Amino acid sequence: MEREVDVVVVGGGPVGENAADRARAAGLEVVLVEQELVGGECSYWACVPSKTLLRSAAALRAAQRVDGAKQAVTGSLDVAAVLARRDYWVSDWNDQGGADWLDSVGIGLERGHGRLDGERRVVVERPDGSRLTLIARHAVAVATGSDPVVPRIAGLAEARPWTSRDATSVKHPPARLAIIGGGVVAVEMATAFAGFGTEVTVLARSGLLGGMEPFAGEAVAAGLRGLGASMHLGAQPAKVERNDADEVVITLDDGRVITADEVLVATGRRPRTGTLGLETVGLEPGDWIDVDDTMLARGANGNADAPWLYAVGDVNHRALLTHQGKYQARATGDLIAARALGRPVDTAPWGTHVATADHSAVPQVVFAEPECVSVGLTAAGAEREGRTVRVVDVPMQSASGAGILADGYEGAARLVVDLERGTVIGATFVGQDVAELLQSATIAIVGEVPIARLWHAVPAFPTMSEVWLRLLEALGRPADASADARASESRESADDAESAA
Known part of the structure; x- marks a missing residue:
């Protein structure tokens, strides 16, 4: 069977849904192909369930940090209720709501495994064994995501390790959980399970949150220890086995032995492209798909004459x-849609049809204990790029709202300022409930707001946002920003006059 449509989107997670929705809203005929659940990894096994599992214990800790409220907390965390709330938020792993939404906006749904079969062709292998070939008149967008990597450690694969899906869909938290890795998944799941009362052991060869400022990982390590977790930083598992008692026994490279009921592997991810048919369009199966800023796949057959293959998301x-x-x-x-309908295309930096922010303004929240958020460059990243910067650090508790939020509040804030441009190029906040500070930092970076202008963005009192004022005070106010601006205008006028002469 063959069917011709305007656009085919392979992958029905939030990324694929967004691509399909925008093309359909412009009037194109779109079919989305999904082999698991509409809503994808984020909705059922990643973002939504993980943050739901974290929230209840975080709320309990927040109450216990406020005198007058902590006296009212007389019980412990109800783990069964937490898991039931998680089940509600993932719709009991039923995607009928997602399928109904696709139907309501006019996007076709084909359930099955989709793979490329040459230019503009996608073969769908349906659950009943039948096949449908979708032929795209204009474009195919690949949004198949990524899978966790199980590292090559002796005996690990045979020990039935957990991946992130097992952790977020857990029915009965184990008494003991070992976690291999130090990234976002590792620290968030360590925080969640420690909140359940599980005995958590983290094995992180390269420390925690290596992509963020060092003080973020240090704060999370201290926070996890405060929750009762054991931290083995710099540790490398040499061998893993599951013994006759169904325990996981992990031998480290220094000879130490860790015993747990389950082991969670959180050491990175790989692209879901191994069975995508990339070889039929000149690309390598199993590889990440290289794209330009419009998400057009580089090297795919036909790109030079008529762009058609795009790759979005992980x-x-x-x-x-x-x-x-x-x-x-x-x-x-x-x-x-613009290319298909002959409309103007805007691919200039920060244009409508490019993802410029991927390079300089990627916001991230780590819902650990404490929360860590960042956007833009770290101090080390700016140094690698050869930027002339000033790094400004202040304690989060310097904001009046922090002390009101929680007794004994502790945290840290950092700005990385490009001195030549006079703008913020990086920001990191660590502490309870700092996630809501991230958007203001993202706007400052994306908008390239001059430091002199940021002084006029007055933070309300008494809020956590007052930390922005403390950061600017530590940086120092320009002596006379208006005079500097007038001097700059005078120089430009003089240059113009000289050029005219």
Whole structure:
């Protein structure tokens, strides 16, 4: 069977849904192909369930940090209720709501495994064994995401390790959980299970949260220890086995032995492209798909004459974050429609049809204990780029709202300022409930707001946002920003006059 449509989207997670929605909203006929659940990894096994599992214990800790409220907390965490709330938020792993939404906006759904079969062709292998070939008149967008990597450690694969899906869909938290890895999944799941009362052991060869400022990982290590977790930083598992008592026994490279009921592997991800048929369009199966800023796949057959293959979300390896993938998908869906309908295409930096923010303004929240958020460059990243910067640090508790939020509040805030441009190029906040500070930092970076102008963005008192004022005070106010501006205008006028002469 063959069917011709305008656009085919392979992958029905939030990224694929966004690409399909934008193309359909422009009037194109779109079919989305999904082999598991509409809503994808984020909705059922990643973002939504993990944050739901974390929230209840975080709320309990928040209450216990406020005198007058902590006296009212007389019980412990109800783990069964937490898991039931998680089940509600993942709709008991039923995607009928997602399928109904696709139908309501006019996007076709084909359930099955989709693979490329040459230019503009996608073969769908349906659950009943039948096959349908979809032929795209204009474009195919790949949004198949990524899978966790199980490292090559002796005996690990045979020990039936957990991946992130097992952790977020847990029915009965184990008494003891070992976690291999130090990234976002590792620290969030360590925080969640420690909140359940599980004895958590973290084995992180390279420390925690290596992509953020060092003080973020240090704060989370201290926070996890405060929750009762054991931290083995710099530790490398040499051998893993599951013994006759169904325990997981992990031998470290220094001879120490860790025993747990389950082991969670959180050491990175790989693209879901191994069975995507990339070889039929000149690309390598199993590889990340290399794209330009419009998400057009580089090297795919036919790109030079007529762009048609796009890759959005995790699969292009630009930023493995749902919100960033959705941002890419919105731009790409609009671009596909513009090209198909002969409308203007805007691919200039920060244009409508490009994902410029992937390079300099990627926001990230780690819902650990404490929360860590960042956007833009770290101090080390700015140094690698050869930027002339000033790094400004203040304690989060310097904001009056922090002390009101929680007794004994502790945290840290950092700005990385490009001195030549006079703008913020990086920001990191660590502490309870700092996630809501991230958007203001993202706007400052994306908008390239001059430091002199930021002084006029007055934070309300008494809020956590007052930390912005403390950061600017530590940086120092320009002596006379208006005079500097007038001097700059005078120089430009003089240059113009000289050129005219």
